[in-house]
Amino acid sequence: MDQISIDAVGRKEMTTYTEYPPKGYRVRISTYWWLGRWAYLKFILRELSSVLVAWFVIETLLQVNALIGGPGAYQDFQGFLRNPVVIALNIISFFFILFHAITWFNLAPKAMAIRLGGKRVPAILIALPNYAAWLVASVIVAWLVLRG
Amino acid sequence: MTKRSNEPLLWLLFSVGGVVAALLIPVHLFLFGLAFPLGWLNAPSYDALLALARGPAGRVYLLVFCILPLFHWAHRFRYTLYDGLQIKHLNELVNTFCYGGAIVGAIVATYLVVHIP
Numbered sequence: 001m002d003q004i005s006i007d008a009v010g011r012k013e014m015t016t017y018t019e020y021p022p023k024g025y026r027v028r029i030s031t032y033w034w035l036g037r038w039a040y041l042k043f044i045l046r047e048l049s050s051v052l053v054a055w056f057v058i059e060t061l062l063q064v065n066a067l068i069g070g071p072g073a074y075q076d077f078q079g080f081l082r083n084p085v086v087i088a089l090n091i092i093s094f095f096f097i098l099f100h101a102i103t104w105f106n107l108a109p110k111a112m113a114i115r116l117g118g119k120r121v122p123a124i125l126i127a128l129p130n131y132a133a134w135l136v137a138s139v140i141v142a143w144l145v146l147r148g
Numbered sequence: 149m150t151k152r153s154n155e156p157l158l159w160l161l162f163s164v165g166g167v168v169a170a171l172l173i174p175v176h177l178f179l180f181g182l183a184f185p186l187g188w189l190n191a192p193s194y195d196a197l198l199a200l201a202r203g204p205a206g207r208v209y210l211l212v213f214c215i216l217p218l219f220h221w222a223h224r225f226r227y228t229l230y231d232g233l234q235i236k237h238l239n240e241l242v243n244t245f246c247y248g249g250a251i252v253g254a255i256v257a258t259y260l261v262v263h264i265p
Contacts, residue, residue: 029234034232047224047228047231050221050228051221051225053220054218054221056181057213057214057218057257059181060210060214061253061256061257061260063180064201064210064264067197068260068263068264071194074194075194078191081184081185082186086181087181087185087186090182093177093181094178094182097174097177100169100170101174104166104169104170134171134174137171137175138171138174138175141175141176142175145197146179146189146192
């Protein structure tokens, strides 16, 4: 994870994260720098998808806890899941996590530049196995859960 | 002399957790968070779900499903705060909150999964 900082002369340099800020003149960057451009906002939204990932893990742990509690506790938990606030949160989470999944799978072609016969293999072909794995995993989970 | 860093391990957990989250959370969230509560699909019975969760494979699956994405969150959220809000002076606090939160979550997950009847 590297950060690009701009020094007084305007040169861009790659610096690794340091625990203490290096000495010297630095251009002050606004706290809201990521609101300035769509690409920056997209970056922050992508990073924030991790918060919704954590939320869904908590939701799953609550569900496991309800399973341990017995059929009554499990019924109560289904009621909690039907709460409009929880539904709304889950809808938002769903879009954020789809955004995470798509951006994550699309990273593979950026990391691997494969050439075949002198031509670069199109990005979509390198990302394809990721999407195939996504589909297979989803089908297996849905089959196991829905068959009951 | 180079100082040994935890960064590679934390990055690995972030990365593997990112894969688990991308592959598995969408289908789980769609089924348990939307399709079942909204009545689009018939929810599995308590007994059917318990049967899935209680076997060795179900328990290992639940541990992987919960723990790795928590470390994914910890690492990514740490850097979101670092880059987004630039609260570098709160580094120690942020790190404790993020990785500490993931460790607590991992302990809770293990406790729960072990106690599935």
